[in-house]
Amino acid sequence: MSQAARAAAPAALSIAPLTPTIGAEISGIDLSKPMTADLLAALRQALLEWKVIFFRDQDITTEEHLAFARQFGELEVHPFAPHKPGYPEVLAITHDRDSKGRENVWHSDVTWRLCPSLGSVLRAIEVPEVGGDTLFSDMYAAYEGLSDEVKEKIDGAVAIHDFAHFRKLMRSRGKSEAEIEEMNRKYPMAEHPVVRTHPETGRKGIYVNTAFTQYIAGMDRAESDALLAHLYAQAAIPEYQCRFRWQKNSIAFWDNRACQHYAVSDYWPAVRRMERVTIIGDRPR
Known part of the structure; x- marks a missing residue:
């Protein structure tokens, strides 16, 4: 962890990098609770430094998922992808025997928008016993x-x-x-x-x-x-990447302005059920 990240992180917050350049697991935080200004600033700094941050064991509600993401900006509604009933800002991403995963290409979310997303917050609802990892590239x-x-x-x-x-x-x-x-x-x-x-x-x-x-x-x-x-x-160069193995109630929050991701579709016919909330960004310069 850099000196800046250490200085910004509140005492209870732990930041464990996955690689030297991208990805860090954050512990010592409950995302179901409102955050103090210091904690919010520390998470933003961690996101900027590591491009994607991960949280484990976050058994949160849909409302809490939305509330967490809203602390970083206004949320978008995806015009093409299916959303969770009653929650237009929540993408429902489910793959099973009848629907193979198709997000297995390197990409940054919604760059077809004039103002693509700042970041995405993805929550694991149900995951395969093995497989279904997500890779991120710096x-x-x-x-x-x-x-x-x-x-x-x-x-x-x-x-x-x-x-x-x-x-x-x-x-x-x-x-x-x-x-x-x-x-x-x-x-x-x-x-x-x-x-x-x-x-x-x-x-x-x-x-x-x-x-x-x-x-x-x-x-x-x-x-x-x-x-x-x-x-x-x-x-696709491994030295630029980290790889995250999902568990139920894991959350990934990535900066679409600084990284790309690839959802590995190696788990068919097992079920992989996720929910994603996306934060609106600015026009790229």
Whole structure:
């Protein structure tokens, strides 16, 4: 733990890093209870430093899950994914024998939005006996590991992001072209920098992902595809990663501005049932 993190953490709070660069387990806290200003500041600092923080044995209600996340910002409603009945801000993510996991690509959440999310708070409701881990990759380290030649090539570049995957799902579920066009109007393709400067830390990180990035604007398509493939591949480098093994009532809170994640879908036909709340972020710069 850095000196800054130690100084910020209240005495009862324990921060145990999973790797030297990304991921830390936080103990000594009950997320069902309101937080003091000092505790909230310590958690925010831990999130900024470790990009994803984890909590164990948090048997909280849906209302407490929402209340915890709201302390970090306004919550979004996902327009395409299923939500928990009565709770539009809570994504219900369930996979079982009839629904294989499909979040097994490296991505940052909802980058197809003009203002993508600050962070996501994911709670494990039911998990397989083995498998179903989530991997997280540090996009600061990924950027810093690039060659000077690649850094120069992407300096100032912007990429187009789109909800293409969800558009295909809408068609497969029988949505009309008029309904799809309405979504196109509500959520136009977003243009974001290929290298994002984090609004709180000031650090640079790769901000393109396989799930939602389409191409680099103003670049020959073949060159764009080749460059994006190289940038996407950085997330898969183990030295930039941590891996979290879920247990019931575990919670992960990750900074979508600084890391990407990959939900390993190796547990079929077992059940993996999660609930996610997402905090609205700002427009990437």
